[in-house]
Amino acid sequence: MIYLIPGLGADERVFQNLRPLLQVETRLLPWLTPEPDESLPDYAARMATDIPLNQTGLLVGVSFGGVVGLEINRIRSGLRTVLISSIPDASCLPPLLRLIRATRAYRLFPPQWLKLFPRAGQWYFGVSNGEEYQLFKQILHDMQPLYTRWAIDRLLHWDSTHVGRSTQILGTHDRVFPPGPTPVDYLIQGGGHFMAYSHAQEISEILNKIAAETDC
Numbered sequence: 001m002i003y004l005i006p007g008l009g010a011d012e013r014v015f016q017n018l019r020p021l022l023q024v025e026t027r028l029l030p031w032l033t034p035e036p037d038e039s040l041p042d043y044a045a046r047m048a049t050d051i052p053l054n055q056t057g058l059l060v061g062v063s064f065g066g067v068v069g070l071e072i073n074r075i076r077s078g079l080r081t082v083l084i085s086s087i088p089d090a091s092c093l094p095p096l097l098r099l100i101r102a103t104r105a106y107r108l109f110p111p112q113w114l115k116l117f118p119r120a121g122q123w124y125f126g127v128s129n130g131e132e133y134q135l136f137k138q139i140l141h142d143m144q145p146l147y148t149r150w151a152i153d154r155l156l157h158w159d160s161t162h163v164g165r166s167t168q169i170l171g172t173h174d175r176v177f178p179p180g181p182t183p184v185d186y187l188i189q190g191g192g193h194f195m196a197y198s199h200a201q202e203i204s205e206i207l208n209k210i211a212a213e214t215d216c
Helices: 040-050 064-075 095-103 111-116 118-125 131-142 145-156 200-213
Strands: 002-005 026-028 057-062 079-084 167-171 186-188
Touching: 002 064, 040 064, 057 064, 057 200, 064 079, 064 145, 079 200, 095 145, 118 131, 167 200, 186 200
Parallel strands: 002 026, 002 057, 057 079, 079 167, 167 186
Antiparallel strands: none
16 A cells, blocks of 8 residues: 655646556655644554554655654554655755744745745746646645644654664755755655656656565
8 A cells, every 4th residue: 555645735637647547556755734733643553543553554745744654653653755846854854944943934924825826836836837836826826824834843843763673755946945965765856845746757667666675
């Protein structure tokens, strides 16, 4: 079994090119509405209730979904966490996000402002024109401000102490989580932050390989 967790503000649409290429049964873990002041571990525990205690297979998270996947993996250790366009621990936050955290700039701008400037988001997330951009705009339009604000705060203040090992798939052109000095398991040439959609063929080959090596 492969459990899929979309990125911040996204849903199953980000996997629409990827899922048909996977050779193992998949199941989406949809986002839940966070409780007031809910911690990330508590939120991950709620998401994990749909996963049997002794379940094996892969837990594949995109962007913030990878962070949540690592938190779920603390209590569902039989799963192997695979990160797509995500980071393995809080020390890998890039300089821009560290600056946003230090200045608390994320508290000054409502998340729904992203809906007003889709072209800026297109550049930052590495989204191509055409069908890909139209999907990106739809995802922005459907984004829930309450969840997005909560998720940004939890990402920027993530305590990744003793988080488990993961397998990281990162794009060379990712502006959100650009490759740094830390070794990456799989580097997708030309991949941006939206590569779960745009580079589904390459990513599916990696996931199918990992799944074949794992008890899925």
